[in-house]
Amino acid sequence: MSSEGNFGVSDSVQSGVPVLLVTGEVDVSTAPELRERLVAVAEKGDRVVVVDLTNVSFVDSTALGVLVSGVKRFRNVGGDLRLVVTQPHISKVLEITGLTDVFAIYSTSAEAVGA
């Protein structure tokens, strides 16, 4: 069993908006893959991306760093990175780091896509 074993990122497009559905634990060893996926979306020219953390069981400061870099990148081109967060412990990490003021956070991907 490893953190890599249950980590994954699947992508879809909802109403024209790319959605990255992340699963498992996002830590220092798995966060780079999330970064690569975000960069790939940006390089395709999409200005808005939704990162759905509904199925994420753990995030650390490395994961948050990747998301902060991502939101800066998308906002620099007039877009946004929107988060879907439903797990209380993920919300707690965002709150204690002050990042609830940085991200647009939604409770479903449909909400985030339609925002």
Added chain:
Amino acid sequence: MTTAGSADLDPDRIEERAVNRVDLSIPAKPELLFLARMTAAAVASRAEFGYDQIEDLRLALDELCLTILEGRTGGRMNLQFNWTEDAMEVTATVGDNDSHGPRGQDRLVATPKPNELSERILDALVDEHGFDYQNGTSSSWLRVRRVDETD
């Protein structure tokens, strides 16, 4: 860096009163941090910490380890968990002269320094924490009191 403490969390007292101790030695590799988190959760559960505190401890321990792994390649990381009926202390150490590690493979490539997000997380989740770097050895520690989550 240390936050306000209490008599219950006095390091000597915890050491003295510790009725249980677990040691974990793992390669100092980021991809193995999940083992440290799993151990923290198991020990906290054994120490009868509640679900929320176990989740907090998993994250705090991860940040503690990240701090001392920063800038290092190779070697081993040693963690020691001490707990009593009302508190837990965890110490994480990784050094240049670890007798468990292959000689010549543990190299500090940058001076370790806690990042801002790690500090914020640790400040919020544990009662006390600290970081030290001396003679090629990085160590970090945390102390947390068990709270009754039914309150």
